[in-house]
Amino acid sequence: xxxxxxxxxxxxxxxxxxxxxxxxxxxxxxxxxxxxxxxxxxxxxxxxxxxxxxxxxxxxxxxxxxxxxxxxxxxxxxxxxxxxxxxxxxxxxxxxxxxxxxxxxxxxxxxxxxxxxxxxxxxxxxxxxxxxxxxxxxxxxxxxxxxxxxxxxxxxxxxxxxxxxxxxxxxxxxxxxxxxxxxxxxxxxxxxxxxxxxxxxxxxxxxxxxxxxxxxxxxxxxxxxxxxxxxxxxxxxxxxxxxxxxxxxxxxxxxxxxxxxxxxxxxxxxxxxxxxxxxxxxxxxxxxxxxxxxxx
Amino acid sequence: xxxxxxxxxxxxxxxxxxxxxxxxxxxxxxxxxxxxxxxxxxxxxxxxxxxxxxxxxxxxxxxxxxxxxxxxxxxxxxxxxxxxxxxxxxxxxxxxxxxxxxxxxxxxxxxxxxxxxxxxxxxxxxxxxxxxxxxxxxxxxxxxxxxxxxxxxxxxxxxxxxxxxxxx
Numbered sequence: 001x002x003x004x005x006x007x008x009x010x011x012x013x014x015x016x017x018x019x020x021x022x023x024x025x026x027x028x029x030x031x032x033x034x035x036x037x038x039x040x041x042x043x044x045x046x047x048x049x050x051x052x053x054x055x056x057x058x059x060x061x062x063x064x065x066x067x068x069x070x071x072x073x074x075x076x077x078x079x080x081x082x083x084x085x086x087x088x089x090x091x092x093x094x095x096x097x098x099x100x101x102x103x104x105x106x107x108x109x110x111x112x113x114x115x116x117x118x119x120x121x122x123x124x125x126x127x128x129x130x131x132x133x134x135x136x137x138x139x140x141x142x143x144x145x146x147x148x149x150x151x152x153x154x155x156x157x158x159x160x161x162x163x164x165x166x167x168x169x170x171x172x173x174x175x176x177x178x179x180x181x182x183x184x185x186x187x188x189x190x191x192x193x194x195x196x197x198x199x200x201x202x203x204x205x206x207x208x209x210x211x212x213x214x215x216x217x218x219x220x221x222x223x224x225x226x227x228x229x230x231x232x233x234x235x236x237x238x239x240x241x242x243x244x245x246x247x248x249x250x251x252x253x254x255x256x257x258x259x260x261x262x263x264x265x266x267x268x269x270x271x272x273x274x275x276x277x278x279x280x281x282x283x284x285x286x287x288x289x290x291x292x293x294x295x296x
Numbered sequence: 297x298x299x300x301x302x303x304x305x306x307x308x309x310x311x312x313x314x315x316x317x318x319x320x321x322x323x324x325x326x327x328x329x330x331x332x333x334x335x336x337x338x339x340x341x342x343x344x345x346x347x348x349x350x351x352x353x354x355x356x357x358x359x360x361x362x363x364x365x366x367x368x369x370x371x372x373x374x375x376x377x378x379x380x381x382x383x384x385x386x387x388x389x390x391x392x393x394x395x396x397x398x399x400x401x402x403x404x405x406x407x408x409x410x411x412x413x414x415x416x417x418x419x420x421x422x423x424x425x426x427x428x429x430x431x432x433x434x435x436x437x438x439x440x441x442x443x444x445x446x447x448x449x450x451x452x453x454x455x456x457x458x459x460x461x462x463x464x
Contacts, residue, residue, distance in 0.1 A: 041321060130450035163362070267362070
């Protein structure tokens, strides 16, 4: 079932923090963004890069899908653009994946002032039988706005499904999610996020995971505003750090772009959810109130 | 679709054949941004997957991911392209044939031969596509039976699933 029901209006979305200095102290903002064919040709468009950088600066971590380049310089160059305003983002990136010669990479870009990554935690979820076209990349993060012993720690598992094999891939993601839950006995928070090429009505396979839920529901997530393909998926009571706040950052409304210009940025909008920065170990689970929220 | 959109797509398809790689990549990118409106460009986009220029290939493949099933008149050219020596061209031609379902019944023999392609992505996609054709792919049962015994677990699984979809 969906966690919370509170998508932000465009006006509310514009109130998202513009840079690290004004990010909330009581929440970390985790986003997923499919940046369609993110390679040299997109990086050559200064206005597109500027919009992408502004998107990243609004969040503490962005899980990105569809880095497509034979060059290793695309993401380092992009992170330099993100940090051009004094921000201090860094990144981790996965291997090139895909069955054909056309490969994609996943990357996590995160604000080092508020988030740290366990460098030993990076990896790709095992893919027995080759069910997943692009097996998810995982990494474990910890918030830095609480003392380390109290800080919220969590796995992020980045996924971009094959649109031609969605039911089979969602089935395989059940096993992938449960493998991540079992990977470390001291980590109960697994957040699967990305472009699923499917919306909540098609999530029946995922419901086999006890306590499963998702942040984004009832709104569209693609730039043409016709599909709900992007989401953040996790379980309760384990991830009781979820605040109930989530949203879709509509590129057209947020940046005042006509559709054609927004599509130059991507065919997907970023989606996000907010989490408390401290661990809630042992606390009672509870679904969030179904009321609109605004990120301060 | 408006006449202007149709004209734009036709212009972009011509641009896919430009001598300059930058022009070709721009055309593929704009066709990608056109979404399903670029359906009439399905065959040129599949050909563009064999372009020597990386960005052109990547944008063409991205455009094809979102395109949906092709028009009936594209089936014949796609059957030809499914036999391409370029694995990405063959892969996408086969994918579009699979999306066509039983409308691609004329592709069964070619798809059955693709089950033994040296490139596993092509062989696996052929098995997937034959499953999408369902009973229209009955003539491929023997080839699917062989593929279902393949050492590659994904090819074997897809072929077994296709056999189920084809039926007795």
